[in-house]
Amino acid sequence: xxxxxxxxxxxxxxxxxxxxxxxxxxxxxxxxxxxxxxxxxxxxxxxxxxxxxxxxxxxxxxxxxxxxxxxxxxxxxxxxxxxxxxxxxxxxxxxxxxxxxxxxxxxxxxxxxxxxxxxxxxxxxxxxxxxxxxxxxxxxxxxxxxxxxxxxxxxxxxxxxxxxxxxxxxxxxxxxxxxxxxxxxxxxxxxxxxxxxxxxxxxxxxxxxxxxxxxxxxxxxxxxxxxxxxxxxxxxxxxxxxxxxxxxxxxxxxxxxxxxxxxxxxxxxxxxxxxxxxxxxxxxxxxxxxxxxxxxxxxxxx
Numbered sequence: 001x002x003x004x005x006x007x008x009x010x011x012x013x014x015x016x017x018x019x020x021x022x023x024x025x026x027x028x029x030x031x032x033x034x035x036x037x038x039x040x041x042x043x044x045x046x047x048x049x050x051x052x053x054x055x056x057x058x059x060x061x062x063x064x065x066x067x068x069x070x071x072x073x074x075x076x077x078x079x080x081x082x083x084x085x086x087x088x089x090x091x092x093x094x095x096x097x098x099x100x101x102x103x104x105x106x107x108x109x110x111x112x113x114x115x116x117x118x119x120x121x122x123x124x125x126x127x128x129x130x131x132x133x134x135x136x137x138x139x140x141x142x143x144x145x146x147x148x149x150x151x152x153x154x155x156x157x158x159x160x161x162x163x164x165x166x167x168x169x170x171x172x173x174x175x176x177x178x179x180x181x182x183x184x185x186x187x188x189x190x191x192x193x194x195x196x197x198x199x200x201x202x203x204x205x206x207x208x209x210x211x212x213x214x215x216x217x218x219x220x221x222x223x224x225x226x227x228x229x230x231x232x233x234x235x236x237x238x239x240x241x242x243x244x245x246x247x248x249x250x251x252x253x254x255x256x257x258x259x260x261x262x263x264x265x266x267x268x269x270x271x272x273x274x275x276x277x278x279x280x281x282x283x284x285x286x287x288x289x290x291x292x293x294x295x296x297x298x299x300x301x302x
Contacts, residue, residue: 001251003156003301006036006037006069007037008034009035010034010144010148010150011032012143012147013031013032030078032074034063034072035072039069040069041069042064042070045071046060049077049078052076052078062142062145063145069252089119094119097114101114152302156301159297159300159301163247163298164244166290167244170290170291171237177233180277180280235267236267236268240264243260243261257298261291264294265291271284
């Protein structure tokens, strides 16, 4: 199953051939554009011309069935129809508009009568969408949604390739850090022996030697515990395994991946706080840079 990006774009146009439309309908161009960016939830916004607005519920149902997350903006329009393509209002519509206008003027004498352009615009907004035009718009929307989904899939594949590359680099850094801990523990053991020998040489009484020994042992134990990052490295590897599994599984994995990115950042921070060498500190910093890059990309996945 593919992984989709929340960033996508598609546009489509056609010439409606609906006989219910005023002539010449064939000269009109029906256009639809879909674009999206990342968002925590599905946020659909529509910018439709007045004659297409009644088709919004069908468009909303069509898109929400294919898109689960993201801020999606849909724009649809008709252009190129010219003045001769204006819908001719019926006598009943004109009489109803005049009746409403008379009532408004009776209650609000200071109001002015409607102009011809305002009357046509008002009747145009209240006119139903012709059946043929609605079907044409939905057919165009299906084609645009297919293109939109394909663009999101291509972008998602690129993001997943980048994430897998960073996973491989993080594994390499973890492999570099793994042998450093025993080396540091051994170095501290040598320092402990040196301090222990110095304490024995400088001690004047058994009690003083015993106290020095206990203090040296306590410090060596505390240091070994403090620099032990084996648990952090193990959890980091487990999180990387889970990220690879989720990407391979596909589907709606954005939120799950975001959680594991946070856990990776936690382990990298702990690794840095336990660091007792410049090399281990450098590895921790490099890890956090890569994890931050992953976090920015994961937030674009559905």
